[in-house]
Amino acid sequence: MDELRILSPTAILGYGFPKDSFERGLAKEPDLIGVDAGSSDPGPYYLGAGVSFTNRQAVKRDLKLILTAARERDIKVVIGTAGGSGGTPHLQWCTEIVKEIVKEETLHFKVATISAEQEQEDILARFDRGKLSALAPASETTREELIASSRIVAQMGVEPIISALEAGAEVVIAGRAYDPTVFASLPIKEGFPAGLALHMGKIMECASIAADPGSGSDCMFGILREDHFLLEPLHLKRKCTTTSVAAHTLYEKTNPLELHGPGGMIDLSATEFEQHSERVVKVKGSKFIESEEYTLKLEGAKLVGYRTLSIAGTRDPIMIQELDNIIEAVKIAVKDNFEDLKREDYHLLFRVYGRDGVMGELEPQQGIVAHEVGVIIEVVAKTQDLADTICSFARSTMLHYGYPNRVATAGNLAFPYSPSDLKAGEVYEFNLHHLLQVEDPEELFPIDMEIVVPGKSYSV
């Protein structure tokens, strides 16, 4: 095999893509359609709660186009980080959508699902054996912290996906996976250099974001050869330039010259970006350096409470001037009124938009210069009921608080909604961002092979 041709329809499964671009990609006869279905960017809630941040109908729309086109032309499909976070409920959610499409479109194929969610007991045992290490700037973890995790996933490397492909899978649905693996597994299986395959995957996982103008909802085509790869956006109004592709390598990374992943790192110190033709960039020189120990990244989230919030604004210049004092007074009033509660029972926050609502303590500008400000009163408490109670009390206290020099005695806050208080439910935090040393890159990722036909599936 001299070259491997890959189509990346969209940056995240469910973000959509134009049919025209997709068809232009199909005309180029891809060997693989790869799609990254997840990210930790939308925050810890989705991992913790076991739900996807993407919309079901939107995911189904994208998947239907991908699966029907791929089966017609015998193109392999690899989906990574299924369901947004790649845990077991996320994987099931995605698989269920695939089976719906199989039924509606009368498709049949061999599918591999690869789990990435980890048993707490197993991770604890590995922790006791000293196999976990913190990935800076996260701090070392503890047994208590691991036990507190609602869900733990490990980011798989290429190895489990290669095994699934070797076992004859035509469609691979992987749980949490290192993003580039979606694109790099098939080429590495076919003997292409890992450095180029993974670097190409790193760029292609964001589809046309690396083009100019960039878009996460449009398709990118990649051709991998022995000593280079080519990238071409599939919408004619976009082009890849050496700057757009090189700049993309910076994105969401600390050091763009060393991209660490399962089992090693992509070394970009000798990478060259070359304008191959007007819309196509050629990349060469990227290398993969295997690490001595094979490590996998673990991600975990824990439940920290339940949230209720109230959104309001003020347009009163006297109130705005007194705002810091008013907030302090409301906090004290809450504390006095619920004196039986301990400090750790609830967090009461006032987010002031127009002051530092966006940047918090990183905000260098002092004071408020706006003529109006937005205030979010937010409570995270150990129960939803308590969050409701504290939020309600803080809101009514702030609404009627008699601050010095007040002239507007009817109420201090403008509420855009009735009810004014909104229950936001469970609140999670990331609590695991650690490396786990393993003997076998596949030991944490069981593969389930099935033949799916409309309305049925057979284990194989």
Place this chain on the structure above:
Amino acid sequence: MGFTYRKRGIMLTEKVNIRELADVIRSKNAGPYELSFDIVFKSFEIYEQVKRSGVFTEELIADLYNVSVDEVISIINYDAAKAIKATIIRPRSAGAVGDGDVYGAQQHAPLLGIEIEI
């Protein structure tokens, strides 16, 4: 605001706002515990000039974001993209109680005031 121009081989320097020198000035999470800033310059010439100016230091970033120098993880010049990248430790992990920007995509504004003598 200002500009640099050449006249009879003499380079006159002035302070120029970074917005005139860069196409991209952005922030984004680099994982849930780090916040990374990218500045992609308009040309390789400008990028080299900015690099030579030595303006981008850990102290500058620490100062702009009210953090200690220890919390600045790195400043990296990335020649291939004519870009400078700075990364700091997030005050709290993405989406933790009290975080105001889960994606970290709106933390770039203090960079827009940087003036560079070139």
